[in-house]
Amino acid sequence: xxxxxxxxxxxxxxxxxxxxxxxxxxxxxxxxxxxxxxxxxxxxxxxxxxxxxxxxxxxxxxxxxxxxxxxxxxxxxxxxxxxxxxxxxxxxxxxxxxxxxxxxxxxxxxxxxxxxxxxxxxxxxxxxxxxxxxxxxxxxxxxxxxxxxxxxxxxxxxxxxxxxxxxxxxxxxxxxxxxxxxxxxxxxxxxxxxxxxxxxxxxxxxxxxxxxxxxxxxxxxxxxxxxxxxxxxxxxxxxxxxxxxxxxxxxxxxxxxxxxxxxxxxxxxxxxxxxxxxxxxxxxxxxxxxxxxxxxxxxxxxxxxxxxxxxxxxxxxxxxxxxxxxxxxxxxxxxxxxxxxxxxxxxxxxxxxxxxxxxxxxxxxxxxxxxxxxxxxxxxxxxxxxxxxxxxxxxxxxxxxxxxxxxxxxxxxxxxxxxxxxxxxxxxxxxxxxxxxxxxxxxxxxxxxxxxxxxxxxxxxxxxxxxxxxxxxxxxxxxxxxxxxxxxxxxxxxxxxxxxxxxxxxxxxxxxxxxxxxxxxxxxxxxxxxxxxxxxxxxxxxxxxxxxxxxxxxxxxxxxxxxxxxxxxxxxxxxxxxxxxxxxxxxxxxxxxxxxxxxxxxxxxxxxxxxx
DNA sequence: CCCCCCCC
Numbered sequence: 001x002x003x004x005x006x007x008x009x010x011x012x013x014x015x016x017x018x019x020x021x022x023x024x025x026x027x028x029x030x031x032x033x034x035x036x037x038x039x040x041x042x043x044x045x046x047x048x049x050x051x052x053x054x055x056x057x058x059x060x061x062x063x064x065x066x067x068x069x070x071x072x073x074x075x076x077x078x079x080x081x082x083x084x085x086x087x088x089x090x091x092x093x094x095x096x097x098x099x100x101x102x103x104x105x106x107x108x109x110x111x112x113x114x115x116x117x118x119x120x121x122x123x124x125x126x127x128x129x130x131x132x133x134x135x136x137x138x139x140x141x142x143x144x145x146x147x148x149x150x151x152x153x154x155x156x157x158x159x160x161x162x163x164x165x166x167x168x169x170x171x172x173x174x175x176x177x178x179x180x181x182x183x184x185x186x187x188x189x190x191x192x193x194x195x196x197x198x199x200x201x202x203x204x205x206x207x208x209x210x211x212x213x214x215x216x217x218x219x220x221x222x223x224x225x226x227x228x229x230x231x232x233x234x235x236x237x238x239x240x241x242x243x244x245x246x247x248x249x250x251x252x253x254x255x256x257x258x259x260x261x262x263x264x265x266x267x268x269x270x271x272x273x274x275x276x277x278x279x280x281x282x283x284x285x286x287x288x289x290x291x292x293x294x295x296x297x298x299x300x301x302x303x304x305x306x307x308x309x310x311x312x313x314x315x316x317x318x319x320x321x322x323x324x325x326x327x328x329x330x331x332x333x334x335x336x337x338x339x340x341x342x343x344x345x346x347x348x349x350x351x352x353x354x355x356x357x358x359x360x361x362x363x364x365x366x367x368x369x370x371x372x373x374x375x376x377x378x379x380x381x382x383x384x385x386x387x388x389x390x391x392x393x394x395x396x397x398x399x400x401x402x403x404x405x406x407x408x409x410x411x412x413x414x415x416x417x418x419x420x421x422x423x424x425x426x427x428x429x430x431x432x433x434x435x436x437x438x439x440x441x442x443x444x445x446x447x448x449x450x451x452x453x454x455x456x457x458x459x460x461x462x463x464x465x466x467x468x469x470x471x472x473x474x475x476x477x478x479x480x481x482x483x484x485x486x487x488x489x490x491x492x493x494x495x496x497x498x499x500x501x502x503x504x505x506x507x508x509x510x511x512x513x514x515x516x517x518x519x520x521x522x523x524x525x526x527x528x529x530x531x532x533x534x535x536x537x538x539x540x541x542x543x544x545x546x547x548x549x550x551x552x553x554x555x556x557x558x559x560x561x562x563x564x565x566x567x568x569x570x571x572x573x574x575x576x577x578x579x580x581x582x583x584x585x586x587x588x589x590x591x592x593x594x595x596x597x598x599x600x601x602x603x604x605x606x607x608x609x610x611x612x
Numbered sequence: 613c614c615c616c617c618c619c620c
Contacts, residue, residue, distance in 0.1 A: 204614060213614055230613055261615045271613085328618045335618055355617070380620070389617055425620095 004052025004120040007079045007110065011053040014125050017087060018056060018099050027109060029119050030078050031055060033069050045069050049101070050118070054125035059101040062180050062222060068106070075112030079119070082106050086222060088177050102178055104222060171248035171279045178222030182268060184254040192281055193218035193225075194246045196292040197373065197393040200357070201234055215391065216241055217264060218249065220289055224264045227252055229272035237278055246286035251275040261391070263310035263374045265293075292393060294373055296402060300346035302377060302384050303422055310374045313386065314402050315342025316410040318349060318419075319477040320364030322496050338362055341477045342370060342386070343419050345409050351423035351478070352386040353378075358394060367410065369403045371395040381425030433566050435598050439517035441569060447580040452570035454585075458595060459513040459520075460562045461532065464555045469510075469529075470540055472503040480506055480526075505541035507533070513565060513584075522567060522582040531587055532558040564588045564595075 004011050010026035017023050032048040047069065049059040061069060068074050084105035089098070177189040197217040204210060215228040227249075229237050241247065252270040262269055294312040297305075305311060321339040328335050338359035343349045352370070354362050373393035375386045388394060397403065406414075436446075436455035446453040471482045474493035483491035483503055490499045507529035512521050530536050533554055535543075543550050566586040571578050604610060 202614070202616090204616085206614090208613070211613065215614080228614070258615065324619075326619055328616095330618070331616080333616095333618075337619070339620095353619085376617080387617075391615095391617095 001121075002115065002117060002119045004122075007052075007119060009050075009052035009079070009119065011051055011120075014049070014051045014054045014056055014101075017085070017101060018125060020087065020099070025081055025083060026051060027079060027081050028052075029115075030069070030074060030076055030080060030112065031118055032076055047103075050120075050122040052120045053122055055122045056101065056125050058098060059103060060181075061103050065103065065106065074108055077112035077115045077117060077119075078108050079110040079115065080106045080108055084221075086178050088181050089175055100181070102181060102222060169277065171250060171277060172281065172283070174248065176248070179218060179220045179225050179266070180223035182225065182254055182270070184256075184268065187251065187254075190248055190250040191218065191220060192246060192248050192283075192286070192289070193220045194286075194289045194291070195219075195241050195243050196224070197391070198241060198243050199390045201238060202390065214238055217393070218247075219291075219293065223266055224293065225266045226257065226262050226264050226269040227272060228269070233272040233276070237272065237276075240278065240280075244291075246281040246283075246289055248277075248279045248281050250277050291400075292373060292395075294371070294402070298346040298348070299342065299344045299350050299422060300348040300420070302350060302386070303348075305377045305384070307377055307379045307384075309377050311372075311377055311386070313342070313344075313350075313372045313375055314369065314400075314406055315344045315350070315352075316369050316406055316414060317341070317364045317367050318343045320362070321476070321478050323359055336360060339478055340364060340370065341421075341423075343410070343414060344406060345414070347417055347419050349419040349421045349423070349477075350384060350386055352388070354388055354394075358388055362396075367415070368396050369398075369407055369410075371398050371400060371403060380423070383421070383423040383425050385423045437517040438515050438520050441520070442518065447569035447571045447582075449570075452568040454566065454568050456564055456566045457513070457515055458562065458590060459515050459565050460560060461558055462512045462514045462519060462560070464509055464511040464558060466551050466555055468508070469551070469555070470505055470507055470537065470544065473506040475500055475502050475504050482506075505537040507537045507540065520567075520582055522565070522584045524584040524587070528584060528587045532561070532563070534558075562590055564590055 007029070008027050010023060010028065013023040013026035013028070017026070029050045029052070030047055031050050034046050036044050036046050045061045046057070047059045047061065048055060048057050074080065082103055082105075085101055085103050087099050087101050171190055174190045176192040179191055179193060182189060182191070195216050196219045199214050199216070201212055201214045203212040211231045212234050213228055213230045214234055215226055218225050218227060251273060253273050254268045254270045257264070257267055257269040294314070296312050296314055299313065299315060302311060302313070318341040320341075324337050324339075326335055327333070336356055336359050338354045340352045340354060340362070341349050342352050352372075352375070371394070372386070372388070374389065375392050376389055378385045378387050433454045433456040436457055438457060441455060441457075446455065472485070472491060473479070474481045474483055474496055476493070476496055479493060479496055481493055481495040483493050483500070486492055486499065490501055491503050492499045507526045509524045509529045510521065511524065512519055524532075526537055533540065534557065535554065540551075540554060543554065564587070565584045566588075567582050567584050569580050569582050572581045600611060
């Protein structure tokens, strides 16, 4: 027979733990597991656990560890080390209080398939004995790092329960439950939790009525949960609850979490009720409760995330836009936003949009680190971006090791590295556009629609204007605005309301393009002008700084070349006169195979003959 | 009981 000592099992540990004591990193054997439906869409796993001397059947795994046990996870008879646990007293549906062991972290020492039998001859830990020792454990205060519950060495814990809780009852010293043990089926609980996030107060009005609400997020060693307060409860608790403070909370209503709007690791969320009691916790151990838990992903990984998913991201602010104010198209409401570019060690950058008050108050000077929990992934023009929601937890330069790490990276090298911009509009002009001739564009009166009309034309560049083809632009990433030369070595960007000693060259060309039916004046922006000139804006800028006469010959290289130009035509009113303005949004070399196919179609259409 | 989260 296999002996507990051969496996270094912690004989007697269960007796200590189940009496409210502390036994660090005990080694135990799993004798069985059973999935039990705790409501919601997730099951809980109850396991039969042995320390070699005793067994208990009321050990549970946190739902995060579910995958670790069972047919494809940790096998029955495995010897495990319990790296982190807590115990909790639950009301066992009228049969009196029972203590359960909740395993938070574990590692496998020997796989069950190698052992394939029960080690030693453990006997069930006597429940009555345990209950008796619960009372006597009061003089033996367990370490709070292993027990959020039972720490209060207060024998009043074991007094009979009062049937209803008076809201003025002092919750301090009351036995507490881990957040991860909360279910809608058991409403006698007190949690001790840190408020990790709090939304602003929101009012709503719809067919079902109107009101106001705010929500907050609660965190303890076992997990996290979202809680929402409506109407009167907003007045009662909004100011009282402060982010990062710790509270005793009881009597909220639990319900399955709506995962579309809640990214917390909990299958439930809860609502403040008339019976809810919240009291600040001043215990010294409260400081040991964890701070906000993040599941950071690096910026490059956002590329693979679905639009509308929620992510935790940490990044250094590379640049910030001005504050934009505009009307929402659907609601007509006035919106304020600020666009921030974030970078991280994956050498990838992404645009982050801050809204409303967050946008107004954000100060991007000195490249602060932004830490986001629950930011929304968006998409625009083929690139990904991030946007904050009212529920997003935003922290600027928090005292966090990841924050110091990324700060160090940015200051030592990150600031000077080339980065890939995940928000780049790769899709600009990548959509299908109809072939047109300039005569068709004129005959069809293109340009009348709100968003403009798009077409592509096979055109030859006839004349590029050299005046104002290059300018000194604001060095801020998204700005690109032409700056005013202060004539003192500084340049001023009116849009950003800032002066810079540096600038970046940008190209903006006006040119006449012709096809066999006519010609059209168009404008073309930086990236596309670089393509037709075969030189970057920086190179062109450098060359004309040497010799401004060179501009004519640089531009001349592009003349009389044929391209496929994707254009947008839109009517604009200038000096009370409506005229069509055309912008070439993409220029590509001619794909003759494709163009010929179009011509064949066109000939068939004109002649009624079929060449197929 | 919200759950809209906006724009280019």
